[in-house]
Amino acid sequence: MSAISVNGRTYEINAAPDTPLLWVLRDELGLTGTKFGCGVAQCGVCTVHVDGIAVRSCQIPVGTVGQRVITTIEGIGETSAGARIQKAWLDLEVVQCGYCQPGQIMSAAALLTANPDPDDGAIDAAMSGNLCRCGTYVRIRQGIKHAARS
Amino acid sequence: MKRKVVLCLAALAVIVGAAALGVTGWMVFQPGPYAFATGKPVPLSAYQGPAPTGVPVELAGADPAMRGAYVAAMADCQACHTAPGGKPFAGGRAFVLPFGTIYTPNLTPDPETGIGNWTDAQFLNAVHRGVAPDGSHYYPAFPYPSYTMLSDEDVLAIKAHLFSLLPVKQANRPNTFGFPYNQRWLMAIWSALFNPDERFRPVPEQSPEWNRGAYLVEAAGHCGECHTPRNLMQALDQRAKFGGATAEGWTAYNISADKVSGIGDWSAEELAAYLSTGHAHGRGVASGPMGEAVELSLSQLTKADIGAIVTYLKSVPAVKGDLPALAGPAPATPQLAGLDNPVGKRIFEGNCASCHAWTGAGAAREEAQLTGVRAVNDPGGANVALMVLHGSGAPTPHRPHMPGFGNAYSNDEIAAVTNYVTARFGARSSTLTAADIAALREAN
Numbered sequence: 347m348s349a350i351s352v353n354g355r356t357y358e359i360n361a362a363p364d365t366p367l368l369w370v371l372r373d374e375l376g377l378t379g380t381k382f383g384c385g386v387a388q389c390g391v392c393t394v395h396v397d398g399i400a401v402r403s404c405q406i407p408v409g410t411v412g413q414r415v416i417t418t419i420e421g422i423g424e425t426s427a428g429a430r431i432q433k434a435w436l437d438l439e440v441v442q443c444g445y446c447q448p449g450q451i452m453s454a455a456a457l458l459t460a461n462p463d464p465d466d467g468a469i470d471a472a473m474s475g476n477l478c479r480c481g482t483y484v485r486i487r488q489g490i491k492h493a494a495r496s
Numbered sequence: 497m498k499r500k501v502v503l504c505l506a507a508l509a510v511i512v513g514a515a516a517l518g519v520t521g522w523m524v525f526q527p528g529p530y531a532f533a534t535g536k537p538v539p540l541s542a543y544q545g546p547a548p549t550g551v552p553v554e555l556a557g558a559d560p561a562m563r564g565a566y567v568a569a570m571a572d573c574q575a576c577h578t579a580p581g582g583k584p585f586a587g588g589r590a591f592v593l594p595f596g597t598i599y600t601p602n603l604t605p606d607p608e609t610g611i612g613n614w615t616d617a618q619f620l621n622a623v624h625r626g627v628a629p630d631g632s633h634y635y636p637a638f639p640y641p642s643y644t645m646l647s648d649e650d651v652l653a654i655k656a657h658l659f660s661l662l663p664v665k666q667a668n669r670p671n672t673f674g675f676p677y678n679q680r681w682l683m684a685i686w687s688a689l690f691n692p693d694e695r696f697r698p699v700p701e702q703s704p705e706w707n708r709g710a711y712l713v714e715a716a717g718h719c720g721e722c723h724t725p726r727n728l729m730q731a732l733d734q735r736a737k738f739g740g741a742t743a744e745g746w747t748a749y750n751i752s753a754d755k756v757s758g759i760g761d762w763s764a765e766e767l768a769a770y771l772s773t774g775h776a777h778g779r780g781v782a783s784g785p786m787g788e789a790v791e792l793s794l795s796q797l798t799k800a801d802i803g804a805i806v807t808y809l810k811s812v813p814a815v816k817g818d819l820p821a822l823a824g825p826a827p828a829t830p831q832l833a834g835l836d837n838p839v840g841k842r843i844f845e846g847n848c849a850s851c852h853a854w855t856g857a858g859a860a861r862e863e864a865q866l867t868g869v870r871a872v873n874d875p876g877g878a879n880v881a882l883m884v885l886h887g888s889g890a891p892t893p894h895r896p897h898m899p900g901f902g903n904a905y906s907n908d909e910i911a912a913v914t915n916y917v918t919a920r921f922g923a924r925s926s927t928l929t930a931a932d933i934a935a936l937r938e939a940n
Contacts, residue, residue: 364893386899387850401859402850405896410861471854474845 353421363409379419390476393449400456419448427458434493442480535701548707564657570716572793586664596673606663633683645696645715690731709808722748739815745939757817780869783888820923840916856921877926907933
């Protein structure tokens with residue numbers, strides 16, 4: 347039995363320390379907003395924040411998180427950058443099928459927090475690990491710029 | 497006139513002969529592996545301190561099977577005597593050398609294809625002197641000039657461990673050496689020159705911990721076989737002890753006390769963590785042959801034995817290398833335009849950044865840190881390229897695994913991403929080409 351902090355709340359968990367964080371979030375805590383994609387940190391759909399840094403939760407054993415603060419798509423709207431990204435996403439209708447979007451929003455929110463006014467190069471770099479099979483990349487870039495201005 | 501010519505030729509012959517003798521002598525008469533240490537080595541029987549050989553004190557009361565397994569792990573026989581995906585100790589692993597390919601033999605107790613019929617004397621003769629039961633000589637790919645320092649008891653403990661394994665019927669593969677390297681009898685001469693055939697001699701002036709460490713490093717662990725460069729005659733060049741060399745395409749780095757190229761600025765804690773778990777904070781992950789050494793040997797050793805190895809390693813004098821000083825942390829907002837390597841950048845973005853992070857600081861997992869790691873700060877780039885090709889297994893449990901990308905990307909692309917990583921996160925860019933990557937694929 348150990349404890350992790352997710353979206354401002356402390357949860358007691360039973361999972362073994364080498365269980366991927368994604369499994370714990372979805373199966374044990376019922377936070378199913380974060381999706382499973384490839385399972386090998388190549389698609390970005392499972393992105394969450396650990397102490398504000400965008401990381402792939404499928405590759406992080408829950409035992410290594412310790413006291414660090416986890417934010418998921420369910421809690422990102424409580425942050426300034428997250429709220430602005432989500433509003434921009436709605437304003438510009440960035441989403442098509444939506445499966446990758448929890449990861450896209452988490453990466454975009456982390457970018458905006460670290461770099462309030464990212465140019466195209468910075469956006470492409472920070473978002474490059476998040477794949478979108480629908481090809482919403484152009485609107486994602488617009489959405490981030492829209493949020494930066496808001 | 498004629499006499500003058502003859503005299504000149506004779507003088508030339510003498511000079512050339514003397515030079516050849518000098519060069520050979522320089523290679524043959526060199527210091528022993530721990531001659532750098534102050535003190536006068538004594539025979540093991542005359543040593544008053546706690547035994548540097550055998551199992552550590554904690555295991556002294558353990559049953560013989562466990563002690564045998566421990567000594568076998570100390571000597572790390574399994575890494576070389578197991579083919580990838582093959583049965584442990586059944587041999588068949590290929591070593592691609594400049595002279596041809598050599599395959600390790602089967603060490604399981606199968607009477608036909610393994611060593612099931614070997615006597616104790618035959619096994620001792622093989623491990624101490626490099627001589628097979630039929631009288632033929634082994635090539636020094638088998639590190640008997642190191643193992644010759646093992647005590648008789650320890651060699652026989654290894655034999656007992658091997659004989660406790662299930663026999664595996666797997667015929668040995670002949671090597672592919674061409675003339676003159678296929679002349680095994682030449683190895684008798686090599687052995688006479690380069691194998692002292694002498695058991696470990698402790699140095700009473702040094703601490704018991706140092707002596708245990710010397711035994712573990714020199715006799716059992718045979719660290720120098722990869723980390724010490726070889727001379728023209730393929731013997732370890734003890735004058736450049738632990739100065740770094742190449743093993744199966746991987747760079748086995750300088751592990752002397754040199755502060756820049758070696759491990760002189762590693763703390764004892766960092767060394768202990770790296771050896772026992774395959775990772776030390778900010779120092780990267782043991783991969784390739786070193787990953788195997790950690791997984792199969794070092795991670796099995798007791799804390800005290802790891803401490804002894806660290807004590808000994810720290811005493812090895814510095815050998816200056818030509819590696820650059822480690823670069824510091826990479827900038828948070830990298831000047832990507834300054835790195836004119838669009839292919840490398842694209843591959844790093846798509847495949848690497850999600851775990852290694854944009855700054856190379858590692859995303860959430862400290863093992864994924866690229867900055868400050870020696871392989872990334874090596875303009876040679878071989879180890880980075882090999883990591884990209886083959887990935888890195890987890891040397892110990894709960895360690896992360898890096899997938900290999902060798903089947904996903906072309907040689908051009910792997911060269912590009914290696915050059916990108918070394919330029920962006922290291923001291924100097926590597927300049928690998930597709931041909932270099934092809935050669936690395938061959939070597940491994």
